[in-house]
Amino acid sequence: MLSAREQFFAPSSLPASALGLGIEVVDQRSPPVYSPTTVPLTSVHGWRNGGSVFASAPSTNGSEAHSDQQQTQMQPLVANKSNGCTNGSKEKNSDEPFSNLPSREPVDIEFKELSLTVQMGFGKGEKEILHNVGGKFPGSQLIAIMGPSGAGKSTLLDALSGFKTTGVDGSILLNGRRRDLPSFRRMSCYITQDDRLQPLLTVNENMHIAADLKLGSNVSYEEKEGRIEDILLLLGLYEHDQTMTMRLSGGQKKRLSIAMELINNPTVMFLDEPTTGLDSSSCTKVLELCKKLAQQGRTIICTIHQPTAKLFQIFDQVYVLSSGNCVYQGSTEKLVPFLQTVDLPCPVYHNPADYIIELACGEYGNDKVDVLKSAAENGSSLAWFDDPSSILRAETLIRKYPIPRKSKKRSLEDTSYINQLSVLLHRGYVKAKRDTTLTHLRIAVNVFVAIILGSLYAGSGREGSRVLDNYNLLFAILIHHSMTTMMLTVLTFPIEMSILLKEHFNRWYSLKAYYTSITLIDLPISVVGCLLFTVIIYLWSYQPMEWERFWMFFAMSLLTVFVGQSFGLMIGAWFSVVNGTFLAPVLTIPMMMFAGFGVTLRDLPSYLKWGSHISYLRYGLEGFVGAIYGQGRGVLDCNEAPYCHYRYPKKFLEEITMRGDQFWNDFMALCVITIAFRIVAFVVLKAKINSVK
Ligand SMILES: Nc1ncnc2c1ncn2[C@@H]1O[C@H](COP(=O)(O)OP(=O)(O)OP(=O)(O)O)[C@@H](O)[C@H]1O
Incomplete structure (x- = not known):
């Protein structure tokens, strides 16, 4: 029997078997969730459509009786929804997954002649890692940057996200306009390969700290709580909200990293190797989650080493690198036809993702890499996109999207210095209370050494x-x-x-x-x-x-x-x-x-x-x-x-x-x-x- 939460989030057409740990399998046939009626980020009702606030206390035994209880608790709220507490569009979205995260205007990212050079150290000269690559990552898509180890995947991600700015040459356009880094950073986030989380804080505490730092005191406690609840439910972490982060599994940590960045609803998300170190089921869950976030209007760009055929399918688009050059850019479905056109057909029963990586590695000869590079025009060709005619050119994008309002704020942070300081002090206090090395051991060492020295020099x-x-x-x-x-x-x-x-x-x-x-x-x-x-x-x-x-x-x-x-x-x-x-x-x-x-x-x-x-x-x-x-x-x-x-x-x-x-x-x-x-x-x-x- 499905739990109330599973029932609530499950699209009606979805088989029960497709559900796992609160993350739903995408119904590929359903239309994208993104709607141009952007719900304001600060609206309580906009964020919480009423449907997901039914969540009761975390399940302890997972029994069916408990699920029934959840269902009963949920009813009044669902009824509330139809009582006119929410507007029509929210009602329309209520049974769609992730509908309670406000949609955003999609951002098309385009880069031209992008190169990145690093200094090798004193007297050792420099090294070019990316060689004039081009590319286009349309909004509302989940994009994979693939390639063999050392091909430059992380470097490309760093350059596009603005994590690296030194030695970067070429142009990066957002919706047709040159990237303004401070504005871009306000709408994007970067999730690192290693989960850099506070181990001594629970999931809920980590989420609250993120909310307090990103939303500040202008957003009420109830609204923050609502957003946290919704995100945790959607990411399948609600049941673990009281678990210490250090005790989470790899997949849960990865989802928590994503959850924390979702608090202020970024439009563009960069994820460096989100599947590394995860088992295949967790990989699928993380990528399916990313796909849903993309369908809401976000541009989600991940680096990935060598996905399995199943994982490969989840992506909308792939961008394959080989030694800093692009050897394919286009939809996942068109990879096989592309290889056929360049006379490098993918062997039957071979995972195309594996095959393109083998080609990119030079396993079939470096001349093949050159063939692929020129066929992909080093990333400039749009011929292998799902529907190349629907890809908007820079001029059209400029006309379609008005000039973004420039923020008057000089600082990049969303909240004041005083708010940041008080939240960080609170976090430091909680950590210090639980930290056995920095606090408990330190006090114990002081007492121990004092006793030793005291007895020696009495x-x-x-x-x-x-x-x-x-x-x-x-x-x-x-x-x-x-x-x-x-x-x-x-x-x-x-x-x-x-x-x-x-x-x-x-x-x-x-x-x-x-x-x-x-x-x-x-x-x-x-x-x-x-x-x-x-x-x-x-x-x-x-x-x-x-x-x-x-x-x-x-x-x-x-x-x-x-x-x-x-x-x-x-x-x-x-x-x-x-x-x-x-x-x-x-x-x-x-x-x-x-x-x-x-x-x-x-x-x-x-x-x-x-x-x-x-x-x-x-x-x-x-x-x-x-x-x-x-x-x-x-x-x-x-x-x-x-x-x-x-x-x-x-x-x-x-x-x-x-x-x-x-x-x-x-x-x-x-x-x-x-x-x-x-x-x-x-x-x-x-x-x-x-x-x-
Ligand atoms: N600061 C640097 N100095 C010298 N070489 C560098 C520097 N940064 C990256 N490189 C080199 O650039 C190449 C690309 O590195 P990058 O980390 O982008 O590869 P990758 O495709 O992400 O690899 P992996 O999948 O193994 O993480 C590698 O050969 C790496 O050694």
Whole structure:
């Protein structure tokens, strides 16, 4: 028996067997859903046609009884619909799949003489990856960019989506007009091959974050909830809305990636290898979903390696690349006749998709590739489209579609900086609560190290005969604070970076908002971790029981944490995990050498004195020493040994050539270094984002 949802979405002509996990098989005979009466994106009724809001709580047992219950719940709403709550067109669409996503004006993408050149590195010259290819991707179609590995599929997708702009030559037209990249980016989205999702958030939370970032506070909570519900139902994810993203299957993750981008209803969707890593049934579901979205007026362009005959059929059009040249462009059905015309007939029982890839690989000789390239006119020929006469030329398209209104907004993001920041802070808070490494482990490590050091150096703070021990303890604390946070950031930030690149490109938020959020969200964790550590170690090692010194000690610890973290951010943003893990400790070693610990600042060779001015560990150590032995500290106890060399703290300070009254200078120096590192890390991040282009 079909569930209420399945019944609701199933077109009347569709056999029950064609349904799977909430994604319906397309009825190829049904007319396209796209209607020119575009429903405004901001209209609650426009988005939710009333039909899909029947969804009840996620199914837990999937029993028939439950389905019956759903059906009963659905009835009043369906009745509501006919009571005149929705307009006629919505009623007309109510039993068509995806009708509750507002339709959009289709966008024809055309590119001419497109080439893309990359720099190979210093002194190695450049390499042309795409060689003057042309092509036309009409609106409302699902288009596959196919080709052997290394043919340039992803590169073409990057160039068309605007993900890559450096080294791109040629023209890209949208509905006949030259592409205006900011406007294009406002109407398109890019779904990467690897699912860059927040693993610690549930499906529902991820969707809400996407909705809050893309729709802002002008759209009511109810409307956002409605859109989310509808999209999740349509993509077969409703039953998993409380599942943590990291626990989703590959196909579900892919669908969630699509769902999150559908929130603001893009007209053009680029998907890089959406079927990679999925089993055949999930591949079919994902592509059928794409097909439906295309039928609503969206232009959906996917790269795909080598589709099976079944998957190949789903596409409306294919664009085949071979070493950066186009060897076929046209409908899937016309591929076989095309091969026949160029005297390369597809063998019987051979999947045409496999055969064209074999040809493109040069398996039958490179001369065949040239034959195909010239027959396809390197992508300029429209002869193999389904109905070439219906393909509108640029001039017609210009006349048909008015000049798009130019947005007055300078920023690409849909919502304000304040909204982005508050949503990102909320997301960061939820992640931090669940993150066992960055939060729980970090606090646990602080407590653990404090206990170890405390038991090693118990009582060393008040004893004159153990001043050197205490000095070692201060240095160990300094290294703990700077290294743990630095390495944690170096190891975890590159993962965040890949999510940042995708979300930032899809205009979820600005880099400024992201950066401010990661700076602020970490503050409470750093403060709590540091405070716990300081309380344990300060008391256990019997440092002077004066509030002023305690807070000075805590301030130094916290600043060292901030510097270490900012340094880690700089390295993490610049380098990969492997390089960063190697470089971060290596770069810390000179900082230690110049800290004045092993070699006192007096004994540093004059030509290396500059090092002590840039070493943040020097300011940290001097600050700790100032907090504990400076500020006119009196005579130390001498209970554990008959002779106390450093009974008078002044003597110790003289010997290590540190002055006890430098605390505020050190404090200021660490503040300046933290800010400087943060600014550099921001600039590096910005450069990194730009370098991807
Ligand atoms: N930045 C770059 N520097 C040098 N070569 C590059 C660069 N980017 C891409 N290439 C090369 O361009 C060619 C096309 O790469 P692209 O990633 O577009 O191929 P693809 O068809 O998507 O391959 P696959 O299916 O294996 O992902 C490859 O030979 C690749 O090595």
